[in-house]
Amino acid sequence: MEEPLNSLLRHAPSKGLVLDAGCGQLTYTVLLKYFKPKLEIIPIDIVIPERLKNHKKHNFIAASIENMPFRKEIFDFIFCLSTLQLIKDDKNTLKEFYRILKRNGVLLFTVPTGKSIFRLLREIEIRCGIYRFPEFNVPHYHYYTTNSIKSLIKDLFYLVDLYGYYYNFFFRLYALLLSLIRKTLKRSSTKTRSTHNVSVSGLTVKKRRFGSFYKIKKIFCDLSYHYVVIVKKQK
Numbered sequence: 204m205e206e207p208l209n210s211l212l213r214h215a216p217s218k219g220l221v222l223d224a225g226c227g228q229l230t231y232t233v234l235l236k237y238f239k240p241k242l243e244i245i246p247i248d249i250v251i252p253e254r255l256k257n258h259k260k261h262n263f264i265a266a267s268i269e270n271m272p273f274r275k276e277i278f279d280f281i282f283c284l285s286t287l288q289l290i291k292d293d294k295n296t297l298k299e300f301y302r303i304l305k306r307n308g309v310l311l312f313t314v315p316t317g318k319s320i321f322r323l324l325r326e327i328e329i330r331c332g333i334y335r336f337p338e339f340n341v342p343h344y345h346y347y348t349t350n351s352i353k354s355l356i357k358d359l360f361y362l363v364d365l366y367g368y369y370y371n372f373f374f375r376l377y378a379l380l381l382s383l384i385r386k387t388l389k390r391s392s393t394k395t396r397s398t399h400n401v402s403v404s405g406l407t408v409k410k411r412r413f414g415s416f417y418k419i420k421k422i423f424c425d426l427s428y429h430y431v432v433i434v435k436k437q438k
Contacts, residue, residue: 206368207284207313210431211235214311218242219279224268224300225286228252232261235282247271269296273303283312285429288345294355301359304436310360313429316367317346352432360434367430 211231215221218241223232226246236244246252247264255263266272268283269290281300287293300310345351349365356362 207429207431208234210311210433211282212238214309214433215239215242215280215282220277221245222247222278222281222303224281224283226252226263228254229261231282231284269299271299271303275302276305278304279308281308281310283310285313285315287312287314288343288347291344293345297355297359301436306436306438308436309363310434310436312432314345314347314352314432315343315429317348347430352430356434359437361437363433363435365430365432
């Protein structure tokens, strides 16, 4: 199963109150509800999703995740996918998550890595005008490393797991080259179909006794497309 859905299904509870923070077009709200129907999921975003017309049953809330209209300690699980990098004060947003999360509640979030080749490819695609995901073509305030993530969660959460996942690099590179050729020759529109695949890296970053092995795994994690971070609220 593709990431980050695989991680969501592994770490989300089977029942309880869940927040989809920065829900976008409700993609993961719908998927998680399908696989775990006993969950009560509240999606929140500053932009009202287009597909909300077809999913009116979802209790969507239009608000910023930097200042959410919830009382403290009500959510069992919060997930925030590819959103924190868009927020200037990401630490304050983590404090908001802490405020509304129950004791021993779990937060799962994904953020882009700072050293990944995918970051370079994305910037090339944007500059060449061939980036195929315009909804994600927004300024990023942050790119992350394992150390910056640990600093971000310090004094709020303790780390449960941290690992990377990948889009298939060769498919992405092939698509980039093909798009550049098409643009240069002016034979077709720069809007091309998405052909990227997702594969689970399985490279969990856990420090063990074998230091060299840990360093190798950490390198692969830092070079991945996104980090998946699972943290638990400190008491």
